[in-house]
Amino acid sequence: MKVAVIGVGQTKFGEEWNKSLRDLAREAGQEALKDASLSSSVIQSLHVGNMSAGRFSGQEHVSALVADSLNIKAPSVRCEAACASGALAFRSALHSIQAGSSNIAIALGVEKMSDLGVDQTTTTLMAASDQEWEANMGATFPGLYALIARAHMHQYGTTREQMALVSVNNHKNGSANKLAQFPFPVSVEQVLNSTMVADPLTLLDCSPITDGSAAIILASEDYVRQNNIENPIWVAASAQGNDTIALHDRSSLTQMDSVKAAAKSAYEQSGLTPEKINFAEVHDCFSINELVAIEGLGFCNEGESGKFVENGEISLQGSKPINTTGGLKSIGHPVGATGIRQIVDITKQLRENSINQLNSVSNGLALNVGGSGATAVIHILTNQL
Amino acid sequence: MPHQSSVPMSWRLQKNRYNLVGSFCESCNLDIFPPRKSCTKCGKDTKEKTFSGNGTIMSFTHITSAPTGFTSNYTIAIIKLDEGPTLTAQIVNPDKTDIEKKVKPVFRKMFSDGSSGVITYGTKFKVVE
Numbered sequence: 351m352k353v354a355v356i357g358v359g360q361t362k363f364g365e366e367w368n369k370s371l372r373d374l375a376r377e378a379g380q381e382a383l384k385d386a387s388l389s390s391s392v393i394q395s396l397h398v399g400n401m402s403a404g405r406f407s408g409q410e411h412v413s414a415l416v417a418d419s420l421n422i423k424a425p426s427v428r429c430e431a432a433c434a435s436g437a438l439a440f441r442s443a444l445h446s447i448q449a450g451s452s453n454i455a456i457a458l459g460v461e462k463m464s465d466l467g468v469d470q471t472t473t474t475l476m477a478a479s480d481q482e483w484e485a486n487m488g489a490t491f492p493g494l495y496a497l498i499a500r501a502h503m504h505q506y507g508t509t510r511e512q513m514a515l516v517s518v519n520n521h522k523n524g525s526a527n528k529l530a531q532f533p534f535p536v537s538v539e540q541v542l543n544s545t546m547v548a549d550p551l552t553l554l555d556c557s558p559i560t561d562g563s564a565a566i567i568l569a570s571e572d573y574v575r576q577n578n579i580e581n582p583i584w585v586a587a588s589a590q591g592n593d594t595i596a597l598h599d600r601s602s603l604t605q606m607d608s609v610k611a612a613a614k615s616a617y618e619q620s621g622l623t624p625e626k627i628n629f630a631e632v633h634d635c636f637s638i639n640e641l642v643a644i645e646g647l648g649f650c651n652e653g654e655s656g657k658f659v660e661n662g663e664i665s666l667q668g669s670k671p672i673n674t675t676g677g678l679k680s681i682g683h684p685v686g687a688t689g690i691r692q693i694v695d696i697t698k699q700l701r702e703n704s705i706n707q708l709n710s711v712s713n714g715l716a717l718n719v720g721g722s723g724a725t726a727v728i729h730i731l732t733n734q735l
Numbered sequence: 736m737p738h739q740s741s742v743p744m745s746w747r748l749q750k751n752r753y754n755l756v757g758s759f760c761e762s763c764n765l766d767i768f769p770p771r772k773s774c775t776k777c778g779k780d781t782k783e784k785t786f787s788g789n790g791t792i793m794s795f796t797h798i799t800s801a802p803t804g805f806t807s808n809y810t811i812a813i814i815k816l817d818e819g820p821t822l823t824a825q826i827v828n829p830d831k832t833d834i835e836k837k838v839k840p841v842f843r844k845m846f847s848d849g850s851s852g853v854i855t856y857g858t859k860f861k862v863v864e
Contacts, residue, residue, distance in 0.1 A: 496796035
């Protein structure tokens with residue numbers, strides 16, 4: 351069963367002190383419904399991506415809260431896989447349509463993070479790791495990715511400058527993005543000289559703490575045909591890979607088997623190869639993770655991502671534009687919303703109304719990663735059926 | 736805001752954290768740490784095994800932005816034990832820390848739950864000269 355994206359919405363990402371969890375969800379959901387010219391009464395199921403409203407806002411039962419905020423009475427469910435919660439919610443909506451239990455569904459990601467102090471936010475995010483054997487040892491998420499970064503530098507000769515270039519590229523792309531938390535360019539020097547968080551990663555290697563929401567309306571091919579929906583963007587592949595929750599238990603510190611497994615499946619489903627992917631949204635929660643993603647997705651050989659970035663391949667003019675609207679780094683990373691936001695931005699590129707429109711693109715790939723790589727979710731979308 | 740570790744959780748893990756008691760699969764002849772009650776290869780029940788704590792640093796970082804209960808700055812590392820398994824732990828002599836350096840275990844305070852809460856102890860590692 352073919353499934354299409356027929357409506358997208360996103361709130362401004364940032365520290366939105368005057369907006370609550372429900373305000374953010376309502377705003378993104380309403381915008382997606384408006385984009386699809388639909389009212390919430392037609393929605394047959396709601397799939398919410400949210401990591402930790404319980405700790406961030408003291409609110410559980412998030413699926414009911416979000417449904418309530420949109421006046422939806424249809425069945426709702428919450429999906430949680432840390433920072434990959436958004437892509438899982440999209441996948442859940444897709445599955446409900448493929449299974450025939452919905453014809454039209456909404457996938458909505460939301461996270462309200464700025465109500466807590468920084469140390470509590472760090473602690474909450476660390477709940478996505480192995481609590482007993484990573485978090486309790488004093489590991490933090492920047493810390494886990496710093497362990498990956500140092501191992502990558504040691505094994506492949508990747509440089510600090512090459513990692514910094516990821517932030518430079520993504521901030522440059524995000525500088526025109528009105529929905530971004532940090533819509534301004536940064537230089538390599540600024541990245542290298544910003545506050546150290548977990549060496550070798552500095553503040554500007556890290557995605558920020560963000561409030562935000564994004565939403566997508568999905569519909570079956572029958573619904574699209576019967577209602578003469580214009581410009582549907584089709585889901586060409588949906589795949590998930592998983593690995594051990596703790597980084598130390600993986601076969602490699604520098605390669606993510608979860609990403610490779612999801613990529614293999616996504617390429618098989620879509621009939622595409624890494625070379626044929628036009629552009630990608632990848633999970634740059636930390637600059638090093640974009641390098642790991644580039645290798646895991648097969649855009650270059652293992653260990654060569656630093657050079658790949660240095661050669662400008664990921665820029666808007668390069669052979670493989672990545673994070674064309676700013677990525678997690680510039681747009682912000684409301685953890686449960688990010689996976690949905692990535693697919694929103696891919697949809698806009700494929701509809702040819704992106705803020706940084708690429709020429710003649712027919713497909714785009716989104717990679718959303720949970721934790722330090724325990725969950726990887728890939729979607730490929732296309733404007734050609 | 737609940738703390739990340741309760742008294743029962745620290746108590747439950749005392750043996751494993753104080754003395755590096757992990758697991759061993761007799762069928763696969765496989766050493767496992769942190770402990771698991773079923774083998775990661777065959778799924779059969781494991782037996783307990785105490786690890787030496789001698790190992791080698793695979794990667795490390797100095798944490799300068801700490802979560803609740805910890806005080807910046809400190810160093811964490813991924814350590815490959817001589818028996819084979821890998822774990823995450825703190826290193827007590829950051830100046831000597833580097834990839835491929837040899838380490839040995841030391842018993843230390845891990846973190847405290849506020850000024851009046853329980854103090855959790857466990858194993859950290861020291862780079863051997």
